[in-house]
Amino acid sequence: MTVIGWLQIILYCAIVVALTKPLGWYMTRVFNGERTFLSPVLRPIEAGIYWISGVDEKREQHWLTYTVAMLLFHVGGFLIIYGLMRLQAVLPFNPAGQSAVAEDLSFNTAISFITNTNWQNYGGESTLSYLTQMVGLTHQNFLSAATGIVLAVALIRGFARASMRTVGNFWVDVTRCTLYILLPICVVFTLFLVWQGMPQTLGDYVEATTLEGAKQTIAVGPVASQVAIKMLGTNGGGFFNANAAHPFENPTALSNFVQMLSIFALGAALTNVFGRMVGNQRQGWAILAVMGVLFIAGVAVAYWAEAQGTSTLHALGLTGGNMEGKEVRFGIVASSLFAVITTAASCGAVNAMHDSFTALGGMIPLINIELGEIIVGGVGAGMYGMLLFVILAIFVAGLMVGRTPEYVGKKIEAREVKMAMLAILILPLMILGWSAVAVVLPTGVASMANAGPHGFSEVLYAYSSQTGNNGSAFAGLTGNTPFYNLTGASAMFVGRFLMIVPAMAIAGSLAEKKSIPPSMGTFPTTGGLFVGLVVGVILIMGGLTFFPALALGPIVEQLAMNAGNVF
């Protein structure tokens, strides 16, 4: 670890915190339906969309209608991606002549993109046409991100409102989020990325003759426009197989730094949106503090582990950290930091190969995902995930003092706690359940690329990543088999929607409750005690659930490595 390395980390955190308030202010205005500086341009487009689709923007929806609208929207999104992948060979914008994608891979990929996972069982440049990348994937990058954000906003409205039966209008929220928040940032971001060296072209792959006379086919494409939303929307699905490690998908140290910022920007700002909507911004800062504590701890461990290197490297006298699977322009610190950010959020873009991380360095991304990606988290998904843990923490605090727990003026009762538990229990069910199935079936074991405990880590990571809608991988695992395509799709689907429905039920039930003013006995939820309590609940829940599995994977591998074993 170096001073310059830590300075990069501190600068990163400082900018994220500095962006939280202005972005939160702007996003709150957008979701309250107020005018913004972009309204003169965008308002006519917005009104036109409502007119052709028959949406009455004044009419709000019950939580159940809101959820059904969201689900219908995703059925359509699924059909578009699946159809494009199956038919891409006969559709335009296919200069590389990509053929139709197989049924199971198309199914997995379509589920993957509507759930904001962006798990890649395909290699972008070797499988997909430009049309599929743009209309299929770029568009769903926008819409799955917008969906996550508006669901978090609906839950926040549940806390903020009193005695109301509605939580907002899904169609209005999703349209405003896309037009006023995601698109404008992406336009500027795309141009920045192209300036840094990212291609943005519909032309053919380039045929080059290298200095030594060999032929090199260089894949290009409309990369920057997709990468902008891939990062901002915490989607993470790369244009290229190597994702943000590919020099075209992350050309410079600056492009890398700004991409890291864009992963956290909207998720962190949502804590401020929460504070503003419930009428006390300190409530938002307290939640961001919980996230910050867990984040810094993760960065410290991962950075330390990667800078240490492995015993294989030490035995050969190689110093400078574990550079296997990392790019020189990012080095140890920016690779470790990126890995923690991308898994703390449910982004899943990678600028280094997590499979080649040290055992402990690779365990941090795994833990981040298994805790539910609530450390800033996926846009929206992180916020509603964190609020579920807050409900549990408040419940625990209530049990300790023997009072009905309350949070930001709302009584937390049996219904909310049951729904929160239901949502949280989905994670271990899918992650541990499918991992257990995969390691006893020959077809599951055959896909492992590494022997020994690392092979188990690959499988555990695959189901953690898909259930958590992350999308990063211990990529050695051959995921493009019918078994992994189908079980993975089920993990992604359940991990996304069975968390959303209980969260929305909580939103509906909270919105109907009366708001009670704080009294002497109210547990203050803006201080250090509250932050510590929530961190504790998260770590205990995660620890109890996943420690045994981690012990079989990364922990035993670290011990084996220290003993000098290879497999």
Added chain:
Amino acid sequence: MLREIRPAIVLLLALTAITGLAYPLAMTGIAGALFPVQAQGSLIEKDGKVIGSALIGQEFKDDKYFHGRPSATLAPDPNDSTKTVPAPYNAANSGGSNLGPTSKALADRLKEDVDKLRSENPNATVPVDLVTTSASGLDPNISPEAAQFQVPRVAKARNLPEDQVKQLVTASTEGRLLGLLGEPRVNVLALNLALDRMAAK
């Protein structure tokens, strides 16, 4: 609930047209006009022919060139399309080795490469980036140490004084952005082009 069906179709199609077609196509047009070189992939031409991209590494095996990092990229096996074969710096199929920290295959590969480099330059420490594969398999850079390590071999193969080659490496070294972001590095293709130009003089 039934009245949600129309927006589920029409609003989805409208937003798909905006975000999936209008946005990427408009960006392609604007970016192509503002940054024509980058938008096409930062291609380098020599005598009217494309010799590569400034951002994409390429394979160098000749002693007279500086070598990049090992690359783990693959290509479909020409004899059996269900299998793959090693194809270093395949810029149409990026990827890393994905070998873990306790992998025997990785340990064996590292040992072989370190031994080879030690015999080439016994006086210097082997830089770690010169024996580890990059994440993309297309890393255009090596560390300044990895470039300096290769100076004796390159100088000998080209009959140039070592000092002159060393100076060229130093001149080609890029530092951190604002002294803070990223890592010091040397672009291998740019260095080799500069080397060819120097040798031609």
